[in-house]
Amino acid sequence: MSVVVEGLTKAYGRSSHALDGLSFTAGVGVNGLLGPNGAGKTTLIRLLATVLTADGGTMRLLGRDPATERSAIRRRLGYLPQEPGYHRGFTVFEFVDYVAILKEMADRRARHDEVRRVIDAVGLADVSGKKIRALSGGMRRRVGIAQALLGEPELVLLDEPTAGLDPEERLRFRELISRIGENRTVILSTHQIEDVAALCGRVVVLKDGRSAFEGAPEELRALAKGRTWLWEKKAGLLSWRTGEGVFRSIGDPPEGARLVEPTIEDAYLLLLGEATLVAAG
Numbered sequence: 442m443s444v445v446v447e448g449l450t451k452a453y454g455r456s457s458h459a460l461d462g463l464s465f466t467a468g469v470g471v472n473g474l475l476g477p478n479g480a481g482k483t484t485l486i487r488l489l490a491t492v493l494t495a496d497g498g499t500m501r502l503l504g505r506d507p508a509t510e511r512s513a514i515r516r517r518l519g520y521l522p523q524e525p526g527y528h529r530g531f532t533v534f535e536f537v538d539y540v541a542i543l544k545e546m547a548d549r550r551a552r553h554d555e556v557r558r559v560i561d562a563v564g565l566a567d568v569s570g571k572k573i574r575a576l577s578g579g580m581r582r583r584v585g586i587a588q589a590l591l592g593e594p595e596l597v598l599l600d601e602p603t604a605g606l607d608p609e610e611r612l613r614f615r616e617l618i619s620r621i622g623e624n625r626t627v628i629l630s631t632h633q634i635e636d637v638a639a640l641c642g643r644v645v646v647l648k649d650g651r652s653a654f655e656g657a658p659e660e661l662r663a664l665a666k667g668r669t670w671l672w673e674k675k676a677g678l679l680s681w682r683t684g685e686g687v688f689r690s691i692g693d694p695p696e697g698a699r700l701v702e703p704t705i706e707d708a709y710l711l712l713l714g715e716a717t718l719v720a721a722g
């Protein structure tokens with residue numbers, strides 16, 4: 442396993458725990474990280490990227506301990522932050538080259554070859570001379586992914602790479618990310634549950650700084666089997682009126698409800714809803 446995390450805790454200030462005893466593992470392939478706003482996804486990714494240090498718990502990244510071997514880990518790591526600073530006056534090439542310099546790629550010619558390779562890999566070769574500020578949001582995200590691929594990292598951390606993209610662009614991202622995950626460990630945080638279903642071999646659901654689920658997307662979906670139904674009335678943990686006028690609900694079905702195949706989103710909402718109920722009482 443490339444990532445082994447056990448009992449990880451992290452607090453900002455004294456009051457609340459962003460991570461509260463989180464354990465999970467991740468290996469080669471695309472690993473999805475789901476969770477509501479504030480669940481701790483970005484905190485976890487920043488810990489994995491070694492830009493934050495944990496308060497407690499243990500982490501092994503690529504077989505190493507980030508407390509003592511941080512540089513060795515960083516050399517084999519690519520990271521797209523949730524809110525990257527792009528230096529908008531740079532061209533695409535200049536920006537990626539700048540990150541490559543920070544990544545200690547000293548030899549100019551080899552570095553430029555690598556910069557061109559990653560720009561090409563994300564399909565931006567045509568705009569490599571354009572200023573970042575002149576790019577669309579989707580193209581800018583691809584620049585972020587390009588810099589995360591510099592130096593063929595074995596562990597790639599992508600914090601909401603598809604936020605705000607149109608459906609077509611998101612499909613292109615799926616292709617790109619699944620390609621990246623063929624031979625390395627990708628950890629991808631997202632609110633796009635369909636992306637997880639389509640892309641990820643494994644998914645971890647974070648809730649209040651802990652893992653509420655870890656497994657295959659299909660196993661997540663199975664949690665809602667027999668607990669997703671249509672009925673004429675509002676009932677269950679969560680329900681909404683569909684276009685056909687009946688209510689689609691999740692939770693324990695009442696007598697006479699018509700069971701339907703759950704989606705992974707149903708299961709996700711069910712899981713979060715129950716976690717909330719447990720927390721509340």
Ligand SMILES: Nc1ncnc2c1ncn2[C@@H]1O[C@H](COP(=O)(O)OP(=O)(O)OP(=O)(O)O)[C@@H](O)[C@H]1O
Nearest residue numbers: 453457458459476477478479480481482483484485
């Ligand atoms: N720098 C910070 N200072 C104080 N509190 C923080 C800081 N960063 C995050 N937090 C808090 O830690 C918790 C987890 O935040 P985090 O950003 O990790 O969540 P997230 O799952 O990435 O959310 P989102 O989906 O909105 O990106 C939240 O309660 C948040 O308010």
Ligand SMILES: [Mg+2]
Nearest residue numbers: 482483484523
């Ligand atoms: Mg976040």
